[in-house]
Structure formats: structure tokens, C-alpha cells
Amino acid sequence: DVKVTQSSRYLVKRTGEKVFLECVQDMDHENMFWYRQDPGLGLRLIYFSYDVKMKEKGDIPEGYSVSREKKERFSLILESASTNQTSMYLCASSSGGASGANVLTFGAGSRLTVL
Amino acid sequence: GQNIDQPTEMTATEGAIVQINCTYQTSGFNGLFWYQQHAGEAPTFLSYNVLDGLEEKGRFSSFLSRSKGYSYLLLKELQMKDSASYLCAVRDSNYQLIWGAGTKLIIKP
Numbered sequence A: 001d002v003k004v005t006q007s008s009r010y011l012v013k014r015t016g017e018k019v020f021l022e023c024v025q026d027m028d029h030e031n032m033f034w035y036r037q038d039p040g041l042g043l044r045l046i047y048f049s050y051d052v053k054m055k056e057k058g059d060i061p062e063g064y065s066v067s068r069e070k071k072e073r074f075s076l077i078l079e080s081a082s083t084n085q086t087s088m089y090l091c092a093s094s095s096g097g098a099s100g101a102n103v104l105t106f107g108a109g110s111r112l113t114v115l
Numbered sequence B: 001g002q003n004i005d006q007p008t009e010m011t012a013t014e015g016a017i018v019q020i021n022c023t024y025q026t027s028g029f030n031g032l033f034w035y036q037q038h039a040g041e042a043p044t045f046l047s048y049n050v051l052d053g054l055e056e057k058g059r060f061s062s063f064l065s066r067s068k069g070y071s072y073l074l075l076k077e078l079q080m081k082d083s084a085s086y087l088c089a090v091r092d093s094n095y096q097l098i099w100g101a102g103t104k105l106i107i108k109p
Helices: none
Strands: A004-006 A010-013 A019-021 A023-025 A031-037 A044-049 A065-070 A073-078 A087-094 A110-114 B003-005 B009-013 B018-025 B032-037 B044-049 B053-057 B060-065 B070-075 B084-091 B097-099 B103-108
Touching (some): A004 A087, A010 A019, A031 A073, A073 A087, B009 B018, B018 B084, B044 B060, B070 B084
Parallel strands (some): A010 A110
Antiparallel strands (some): A019 A073, A031 A087, A087 A110, B032 B084, B060 B070
């Protein structure tokens, strides 16, 4: 069964802390994505990557950075957590190429609370 | 700006049929997706439409009209396990996904 695994389901951090959210996929997918999901809003893209060591800003990259050192792993970093970053974070992956469906496979999510 | 609209919440009865609508205004169009998300779980892919018309997959069907910027997801023979949020997403001219806020579907016995 193909999987996207997010290392932490629930995290509680303090304002100003550095936070790492890890995501690993076992489908040999080229593309990986980080979204945040907030009530009443659609998924918002933070960063994405089409290849190892490659990253592109999404719609809301401010306050976040990412790392993709290996194809299967895509990490989201909050350099200095703030309360407005309290959210559900979803990692997703898809196979490469712009044509076709390129269906996203999502991880179960990491719910981050910043106090 | 780009916008996806879908109802916030719908209620239906077990065994019945429900239609969840999605209207969109985007910069270009390269496909429309429906995902299902149970509470506390990952979204999972349901359907993909890129041409006008109806795509049927078991109890679920998805319809697209590109000229009207409109899609619907039709769920037949509703089961309690269909209680979930249903997310509509459109891929724009840059092949980026624009997401609706989701429709929470409540199934009553």
C-alpha cells in the first residue's frame, strides 16, 4: 500500500521555537508538496518540490522553509514559530509531468499548536 | 482573482442521492479534481474531469461543464461511511491546484 508518512500527528510548541515537520513517501514520486489546512479555507500551498534539492514557493511561503535532500523526504521548517502558524499541515506527493491527472497522495497530517 | 465555491455543509439521508456543486473562476483550466476527507484523515482522490461530461465510478459520479465553470459530485445509495468533507480543486494554467474550502456532508440514518 503506497504511503505518505508524516512523522508527527500532533505537536505543541512555544512561540519562537524552531519546528521541523518531516514527510516521507515510498512511491518514488518526483513531486512533493506542503499545504496548510484551516477551517473555512481551501488548502493553501506553502512550498513544493519537483526534484531533489529543488524547491519552489507556493502561495504562502512566509515564515516557512523547506528541505529536500533525498527524493523520498520533504521537510517543512518553521524557523521561529508564531501563533498564526497554528494549523493542520498536510504533505502530499505525486508522480512527475504536467499532463494527466497527477493525483496527489496525502499524508495523514500534522496538527501543530503554537502557544 | 481565482475562486472555487462549494457549499459549506450538506445533510442527506442514508440510501438517498446527494449532489455537491462546485463553481470556479480560475486563470485557465487543466482539470478538476474531487477528493474525500474523513475527519482527522488524509484527503483521498475520488475523481478527475478534464473534458465536459459525466465520469461514473461506482456509486460516485462527477460532472464537468467548462463553459459554465461548474462541476458536481453525485453520490448515490448513500452510506454512513460517506459522511466526510468533499474537496473540489481546479488546476489552473500554471498547473497549480486551487482548492475550495470543502463541503461537509452529514449522513443521517
